[in-house]
Amino acid sequence: MLLEATRCGAGASGRNGGFLQSSLTHGIGNGLSRFPDELERLERLGLENFRALTEDLERPAIDGELELTGDLIVALEPRELADLEEEAELLRRFGHDAELLDREQIRAEVNSPMYLGGLWTRTGSALVHPGKLGDGLRAAAARDGVRIHEYSPVRALRRTAAGVSVITDGGVVDARRVLLATSAYPPLLRAIGRYVAPVYDYVLATEPLGERMREAIGWAGRQGISDIGNQFHYYRLTADWRIVWGGYDAVYRYGGPVGPQLDDHEPTFAKLSQHFFATFPQLEGLRFSHRWGGAIDTCSRFSVFFGTALGGRVAYALGYTGLGVGASRFGARVGLDLLDGRETEVTALTIVRRRPVPFPPEPLRTGVIQLTRNRLAAADRNDGRRGIWLRTLDRMGLGFDS
Numbered sequence: 001m002l003l004e005a006t007r008c009g010a011g012a013s014g015r016n017g018g019f020l021q022s023s024l025t026h027g028i029g030n031g032l033s034r035f036p037d038e039l040e041r042l043e044r045l046g047l048e049n050f051r052a053l054t055e056d057l058e059r060p061a062i063d064g065e066l067e068l069t070g071d072l073i074v075a076l077e078p079r080e081l082a083d084l085e086e087e088a089e090l091l092r093r094f095g096h097d098a099e100l101l102d103r104e105q106i107r108a109e110v111n112s113p114m115y116l117g118g119l120w121t122r123t124g125s126a127l128v129h130p131g132k133l134g135d136g137l138r139a140a141a142a143r144d145g146v147r148i149h150e151y152s153p154v155r156a157l158r159r160t161a162a163g164v165s166v167i168t169d170g171g172v173v174d175a176r177r178v179l180l181a182t183s184a185y186p187p188l189l190r191a192i193g194r195y196v197a198p199v200y201d202y203v204l205a206t207e208p209l210g211e212r213m214r215e216a217i218g219w220a221g222r223q224g225i226s227d228i229g230n231q232f233h234y235y236r237l238t239a240d241w242r243i244v245w246g247g248y249d250a251v252y253r254y255g256g257p258v259g260p261q262l263d264d265h266e267p268t269f270a271k272l273s274q275h276f277f278a279t280f281p282q283l284e285g286l287r288f289s290h291r292w293g294g295a296i297d298t299c300s301r302f303s304v305f306f307g308t309a310l311g312g313r314v315a316y317a318l319g320y321t322g323l324g325v326g327a328s329r330f331g332a333r334v335g336l337d338l339l340d341g342r343e344t345e346v347t348a349l350t351i352v353r354r355r356p357v358p359f360p361p362e363p364l365r366t367g368v369i370q371l372t373r374n375r376l377a378a379a380d381r382n383d384g385r386r387g388i389w390l391r392t393l394d395r396m397g398l399g400f401d402s
């Protein structure tokens with residue numbers, strides 16, 4: 001039985017950029033710094049998870065508009081070219097098909113005067129339509145016999161002799177086991193709140209590009225694109241040739257509120273729009289038809305973490321920090337293993353056993369996050385050089401990302 005506070009897919013799953021990536025560690029560089037001994041296995045598990053999900057999406061039963069395009073990372077500053085090379089080397093070391101593109105090659109793929117170089121990764125990277133993926137998974141689960149109760153927020157969990165009472169406004173569900181996947185929303189266990197900070201990410205979508213604009217931009221390969229700075233944009237085409245353009249700002253508010261009243265954020269939309277036309281000046285005159293925001297379950301190591309509570313009757317999997325489209329499938333699988341009390345190759349991994357460094361409580365939390373955001377922006381302005389604050393956090397294994 002699935003209990004959903006609003007509608008399935010109303011959270012991050014239905015409003016993300018649709019970059020489906022094999023990485024379980026929020027990228028290979030982050031994986032290497034945090035799980036060096038396990039990265040090879042995590043990469044293998046990530047690719048298996050990616051393949052299994054794309055196979056599901058190739059079945060006609062789930063239409064998630066899967067496009068096996070790979071993705072491009074682009075450099076906008078000369079110093080970022082070295083970062084691309086480092087990333088390419090790492091990806092190849094772990095078996096990926098990654099090709100460096102020089103200025104002319106990247107602009108031949110996608111025409112932006114800002115691009116200085118690019119990296120095209122063709123393995124473990126695809127695009128999906130997040131809304132359709134959510135709807136397709138929901139329908140597939142219902143066909144498989146899952147009872148889905150939407151608009152049924154869970155208010156509390158109570159341990160009982162045989163299992164767990166799951167309290168909702170309309171009734172109580174007596175469950176043997178419960179898997180929590182509440183993402184950035186107010187957690188049902190106090191322990192989770194120490195590790196997760198809800199960070200808002202905002203997105204614009206344009207009107208469909210006409211033929212003239214399509215010719216002006218190229219992008220025949222339809223890859224998902226992101227730039228490599230600390231504060232990065234991500235963007236992609238939709239099936240009807242709109243551009244979805246998001247990222248850059250990562251907005252944390254005191255106390256970590258989440259709700260529809262925060263889906264709009266004018267200063268970020270203005271910034272995103274300005275950056276869009278700087279990247280694609282030839283699209284001047286194109287209008288944005290949609291805008292939205294969504295909460296990201298940021299944790300200090302940027303990758304899913306797990307735990308159990310109430311004597312092993314409850315397990316949780318969250319903390320994907322903006323890269324959970326593929327990884328949440330893996331998270332669910334591990335969460336179910338934990339509930340079954342099964343010891344597997346996967347449950348023995350450090351990524352499963354060890355939790356991230358917690359964020360401090362408020363008001364310190366807001367101060368630390370704002371300072372870190374500010375220092376990351378400064379590093380982007382300052383040739384990528386990380387100042388003393390970021391270096392200290394790096395040493396402590398504490399980070400902030402979206």
Ligand SMILES: Cc1cc2nc3c(=O)[nH]c(=O)nc-3n(C[C@H](O)[C@H](O)[C@H](O)COP(=O)(O)OP(=O)(O)OC[C@H]3O[C@@H](n4cnc5c(N)ncnc54)[C@H](O)[C@@H]3O)c2cc1C
Nearest residue numbers: 005011012013016017018019154183185294322323324325
């Ligand atoms: C704007 C944006 C862009 C992103 N882009 C990408 C991307 O391109 N690629 C990528 O890999 N990742 C991306 N992400 C992250 C990705 O969307 C998430 O990691 C992933 O969807 C998380 O899935 P989830 O099921 O854990 O959480 P969610 O999809 O947030 O689902 C959690 C659900 O739990 C429900 N819930 C919460 N509390 C309760 C309760 N008490 N009772 C009942 N139900 C409850 C919520 O209503 C919600 O539906 C992005 C996220 C955002 C916000």
